[in-house]
Amino acid sequence: MTHIDLQTILNEIAHEVETFYGKGSVADYIPALAKVPARQFGMSVSLLNGQEYAVGDADVPFSIQSISKVFTLVMAFREKGDEVWNRVGREPSGTPFNSLTQLETTGGYPRNPFINAGAHVVSDMLMDFLPNPRQSLLEFVRMLTLNDVIDYDQEVAESERIHGDRNRALAYYMKSFGNIHHEVDQLLDVYFHQCALSMSCRDLSRSLLFLANHGIVPHSGEQILSESRSKRLASLMLTCGLYDEAGEFAFRVGLPGKSGVGGGIVGIIPGLLSVAVWSPELDVSGNSVLAMEALERFTTKLGISVF
Amino acid sequence: MTHIDLQTILNEIAHEVETFYGKGSVADYIPALAKVPARQFGMSVSLLNGQEYAVGDADVPFSIQSISKVFTLVMAFREKGDEVWNRVGREPSGTPFNSLTQLETTGGYPRNPFINAGAHVVSDMLMDFLPNPRQSLLEFVRMLTLNDVIDYDQEVAESERIHGDRNRALAYYMKSFGNIHHEVDQLLDVYFHQCALSMSCRDLSRSLLFLANHGIVPHSGEQILSESRSKRLASLMLTCGLYDEAGEFAFRVGLPGKSGVGGGIVGIIPGLLSVAVWSPELDVSGNSVLAMEALERFTTKLGISVF
Amino acid sequence: MTHIDLQTILNEIAHEVETFYGKGSVADYIPALAKVPARQFGMSVSLLNGQEYAVGDADVPFSIQSISKVFTLVMAFREKGDEVWNRVGREPSGTPFNSLTQLETTGGYPRNPFINAGAHVVSDMLMDFLPNPRQSLLEFVRMLTLNDVIDYDQEVAESERIHGDRNRALAYYMKSFGNIHHEVDQLLDVYFHQCALSMSCRDLSRSLLFLANHGIVPHSGEQILSESRSKRLASLMLTCGLYDEAGEFAFRVGLPGKSGVGGGIVGIIPGLLSVAVWSPELDVSGNSVLAMEALERFTTKLGISVF
Amino acid sequence: MTHIDLQTILNEIAHEVETFYGKGSVADYIPALAKVPARQFGMSVSLLNGQEYAVGDADVPFSIQSISKVFTLVMAFREKGDEVWNRVGREPSGTPFNSLTQLETTGGYPRNPFINAGAHVVSDMLMDFLPNPRQSLLEFVRMLTLNDVIDYDQEVAESERIHGDRNRALAYYMKSFGNIHHEVDQLLDVYFHQCALSMSCRDLSRSLLFLANHGIVPHSGEQILSESRSKRLASLMLTCGLYDEAGEFAFRVGLPGKSGVGGGIVGIIPGLLSVAVWSPELDVSGNSVLAMEALERFTTKLGISVF
Structure with missing residues (x-):
């Protein structure tokens, strides 16, 4: 892969996915997200050697929402190790991301850290060892991206709080089983803010490059996770x-x-690169229509997948 | 990886996993399986270049049961292509392999082809285009392994049939939604036999090597699946x-x-090898305790995973 | 209540409910039912003293379907007593009548004898002590009604059989848990026939009058069930x-x-009467729209309910 | 029934049920309930004519918990009429009283007003038209019983609040569907207090006598509910x-x-009496073992049920 190849591929993809505008709809569960203009598309690729390629709105910050669950899980996993799995599982859920049903069967033990209930438990863990998890998360993300202006979008965070009853239900439900240890209001303050992290595609592809690099942040050489844990996080x-x-x-x-x-x-190709794509229109499962298309084309054009 | 390395690794693993005997229990849902001696362990690795490494009971035939679901899916997928997904999904189920609950929610559409209900649908598809699916499956597996003595264990097949009420329930349930097209008795005759395929680790690692080789059977050069479909099957x-x-x-x-x-x-490392392990004692999810341990050690010792 | 009052009430009701034609739809899950003309309405009341009142199509035989579950339960209950409850519960199900989900949770133990799964278990019990349950059921119903021409509608029974995959699924599922003891095909032959019993409103109101009479058939004085069991069946x-x-x-x-x-x-007012209503158009829960309306008006006009 | 008969029957029952001590266990989900001495039994019967019969600890106040759901439903039903059913159903739930699963299927619409979720909705309705629902409930119950010292047990209410996470989850969950209109904290303040109402058997049998009397409070002649609504509430x-x-x-x-x-x-026999029984040891479903036994004997000895 040369510089030219990758840039050409991104340009092609940006052009091809335009035909998918209008096939999804912008998230409307909170007003602060509903007002984001639909027709935007950005894509960014970060290589292990430091090179970066981008196309479209790759530098426009957006609300990263559930992608933040990777950051908090990394923070909890590096501190607590496999203890994490005592309180949250590692299995696909087979139900929507905000479902309560499965929690009833399992006695308040979420299937994995990437559904809302699981992310609550992870944020609850952060509160065990961090005096100010919101600030620590911000510093962690800024360190990963070398971008010191990344911040919380307070309007989104407030909108999340106002429309946060489903998340309150999830958290109180797990607390009733003893799987949330801190005050729900304080926990959700962390959670609503992490969802409101505002980052661009370029920020995102940089931030998770360490997962493609055996757990080591390329620009600093810092080992964030051991190689084994890094692989395991990728498998999750x-x-x-x-x-x-x-x-x-x-x-x-x-x-x-x-x-x-x-x-x-955001996606990673172990040993090679990380890639982030953004476009606001979602399919019925809550995933970006254009981003899915772009990533499918990306791996096809590169002839690379993990399989 | 040299010949010596791999053989040494297999020997080490075989030795190490011995301490796990007694931590699981042999499947007892049919008498024909319940009587298999517990303390057996075999492992076989097939490389793309034709080399094979084995340890322990790698040449002892055993009942492959659900592993057969890969063979029938490959047969259906190569004939019907993406039409397959009109009748069976591609998502993890989040429930036990023989659950009916999810089928009620989805109107008889199984979550994926590797739970029993999904495998029934796949076998039902084979009956659309094969006059004798049982015979065709046997020929397919013999071709993949170059082993013409592979056969059905009729005692196991009969035992499956006698204790097959749960599978009958699944099949009739989907038929009530129109997602089974053939007679349930005939369909289950195929299904009970595929579960009763008797193969050794060596047979199994050989048989799926094409999935690590872009869909091409190494010994014959035959393209079983396109590269793209081969990858997709691996992702499933x-x-x-x-x-x-x-x-x-x-x-x-x-x-x-x-x-x-x-x-x-059985597992595959794309571009490299396929590996099969066998030991009869199962954990509560129905997976071999020693085989899980062996495969975890195998990828750790090789320093290889897809991540 | 005098003769005139009751007849007047029935006439009024028959007139009033006419406005509800077209608000439901005839059962269409089997062709033999789907072809029944929709605009029919009959109602019959039987008093303990032998008097009978009727209006409309009260003498037109129709397929009694699930009402037959009362007859088979009475037959099993009088023979087996409280042993019945070892294999079927007494709680409302909270799910549709042909649901499998609940059976998964309870290990094949149906919530009550009036959902399909429960009725299968009851019919299975009849096969324990009756050499020919179909014939015995027919004789039982003829005895209760003094009507020797009551019979099975063979076309309906055959239609049930042809479209009986959901029932097969239920029965095989329970058999997999050991809660069906006989061959599913033979069991369902009984079940499909009981559903196909063809009776008129007059037959039906007569047939269950004993439940309003402490378990004693008024015309013969025979004690079908003890007073206590009769009450308990009514509560169910x-x-x-x-x-x-x-x-x-x-x-x-x-x-x-x-x-x-x-x-x-069909309904009963303990100590007083039994009443049967028939009209083919069903609401979304599978209950007759006009019959529901008629019975609500009946108890309101009489000023009588059990409460 | 003469005075002597009823008193004798109560005495007999009190004696007979003693053998059931130790077969259940006192509720332990909140400390304030867990410390209630187990071996207590009281029973009280109120007749329409004003006569009262009692035995054992019939004048010992206890925490009425879910029985309070009848009082709040009566208050909401008399004010809002059938509008109530727009927000809560009338069907048995088939699941435990504090289950969330069913709410997910129904979009936050509880099956009936006697499970916790349904009672929350009812209390939420009271907040629509009552400035101080806690006080109004107290006045309502005192009026029904002619007992002005009935009050909330503040220790129990506080214990409910401290251990109220499951109820918070239920309320926030329904609020996320728009079926709770008021602030959850304020709503649960009402709910936790209603559960903490402290009444004796004598209070309770008196309080619901109007449901056996066409909706009219016998001692005052006040029509609390219309006859029709009174019957419907009894059926629920x-x-x-x-x-x-x-x-x-x-x-x-x-x-x-x-x-x-x-x-x-507490139970009622329409047109005749109301009866309250109390004994702290519960079966697995959360119902008093001795009270169930006592009521079964009561209706058997009287030869009276609604059936």
Whole structure:
């Protein structure tokens, strides 16, 4: 892969996916997201050697929403190790991301850290060892991206809070089983803010490059996760990263990835690169229509998947 | 990897996993399986270049059970292509392999081809275009393995039939939704026989080597599946291949794989090799305890996973 | 209540409910039922003293369908007593009449004898002690009604058999848990025939009068059930008799009752009378729209309910 | 029934049920209930003519818990009429009293007003038209019983609040569907207090006597509910009043009733009497073991049920 190849591929993809505008709809569960203009598309690729390629709205910050669940899980996993799995599972859920039904069967033990209930438990863990998890998360993401202006979108965070009853229900439900240890209001303050992290595709592809690099941040050489844990986190993204469409994503794209209802999807090719795509229109499962298309074309054109 | 390395690794593994005897129990849902001696372990690795490495009971034939679901899916997929997905999904199920509950919600559409209900639909598809699916399956497997003595274990098939009420329930239930087209008795005759295929680890690692080789059978050069379909099938194995433990397997082992309650598990490393392990004692999810341990050690010692 | 009053009330009701034609739809799950003309309405009341009142199509035989579940339960209950409850529960199901989901949770133990799964278990019990349950059921119903021409509608029975895959699924599923003891085909032959019993409103109101009379058939004086068991059976009809609409029926009508998708509903007022209504158009829960209306008006006009 | 008969019957029952001590266990989900001495039994009967019969600990106040759901429903029903059913159903639930699963299927619409979720909706309705629902409920109950010292047990209310996460989950979940209109904290303040109402058997049998009297409070002549609504409320108690054991209660006892985890059960015989029993030890469904036994004996000895 030369510079020219990758840039050409991104340009082609950006052109091809335009025909998919209008096939999904922008998330409307909170007003702050509903007002995002639909026809935007950005894509960014980060290579291990530091090179970056981008196309379209790759530098426009957007609400990363559930993609933040990867960051908090990394923070909890590096601190607590396999203890994490005492409180949250590693299996695909087979139900929508905000379902309560499965929690009833399992006694408040979420299937994986990428559904909302699982992310609550992870944020609850952060509160065990971090005096200010919101601030720590911000510093962690800024360190990964070398971008010190990344911040929370307070309007989105507030909108999440106002429309947060389903998340309150999930958290109180798990608390009734003893699987949430801190105050729900404080926990959800962390959670609503992490969802409101505002980052661009370029930020995102940079931020998760360490997962393609044996757990080491390329620009600093810092080992964030051991190689083994880094692989395991990638496997979790592959089996559970795309809500109720994880199998579909593995089938069509074939990469570990994580999506958010803000329209972003980030994926990694171990040993090679990380890639982030953003476009606000979502399919019925809550994944970006254009981002899915773009990633499927990306792996097809490169002839690369993990399989 | 040299000859010596791989053989040494297999020998080490065979030695190490011995301490796990007694931690699971042999499948007892049919008498023909329940009487298999528990303390057996075999492992076989097939490389793309034709080399094979084996240890322990790698040449002892056993009942491959659900691993057969890969063979029938390949046969249906190569004939029907993406039409297959009109009748069966590609998502992890999040429920046990023989559950009926999910079928009620989806109107008789199984979540994936590796749970029993999905495999019934696949076998039903084979009956559309094959006059004798049982015979065709046998020929297909013999061709893949170059082993003409592979056959059905009639005692196991009969035992499956006698204790097959749950499978009858699944098939009639889907038929009531119109997703089974042929007679249930005839369909299950195919299904009970495919479960009763008797193969050794060596047979199994050979048989799925084409999935690690862009869909081409190495010994004959025949393209069984296109490269793209071959990858997609591997992704399905990763997300759905191990019953309710698919995430666990991806997490610990990191390979596309498929297990059976006979105690076998087969996995592939795309571009490199296929590996089969067998030991009859199962964990609560129905996967072989020693085979899981062996495969986790195998990818750790090789330093290879798809992630 | 004088003769004139009751006849006047029935005439009024027959007139009033006419406006509800067209608000439901005739059962179409089997062709033999789908062809029944929709605009028919009959109603019959039997008093303990032998008097009978009727209006409309009260002497037209129709397919009693699930109402037959009362007859088979009475036959099993009088023979086996409380042993019956070892194999079937006494709780409202909260799910549609042909659901499999609940059976998965309970390990094949149906919630009550008036959902399909429960009725299968009851018919299976009859096969324990009756050499020819079909014939015995027919004789039992003829004895209760003094009508020797009551018979099975063979076309309906055959139609049930042809479209009986959901029932096969239920029966095989319970058999897989050990809660069906006989051959499924033979069991369903009984079941499909009981559903195909062809009776008129007059037959039906007569047939269950013993439940309003302490278990004693008024015309013969025969004690079919003890007083205590008779009451208990009535209580079961009240809590579980109308599929997923049992609460609605208790709320609106306030009587123990049992409905069938042929459009019949039968109810009893303990110590006083039994009443049967028939009209083929069903609401979404599978209960006759006009019959529900008629019974609500009946208890309101009489000023009588069990409450 | 003469004075002597009823008193004798109560005495007999009190004696007979003693053998059931130790067969259940006192509710332990909140400390304030867990410390209630187990071996207590009281029973009280109120006749329409004002006569009262009692035995044992009939004047010991206890926590009425879910029995309070009848009072709040009466208050909402008399004000809002059938509008109530727009927000809560009338069907038995078929699942435990605090289940969330069913709410997911129905989009936040509880099956009936006697499960926790349904009671929340009812209390939410009271907040629409009452400035101080807690105070109004107290006045309502005092009026029904002519007992002005009835009050909330503040220790129990506080214990409910501290251990109220499951109820918070239920309320926030329904709020996320728009079926709770007021602030959850304020709503649950009402709910936790209503559960903490402290009343004796004598209070309880008096309080619901109007349901046996066409909706009219005998001692004042006040019409609380119309005759029709009074009957309908009784029918709801019969089909839904005893959690997941409603069918069992109808079968064994045959009366409209309502139970609470404090160990109380109240029942009515329309046109005749109301009866309250209390004993703290509960069966697995959360109903008092001795109270169930006592009521079954009561209707058997009297030879009276609604059937």
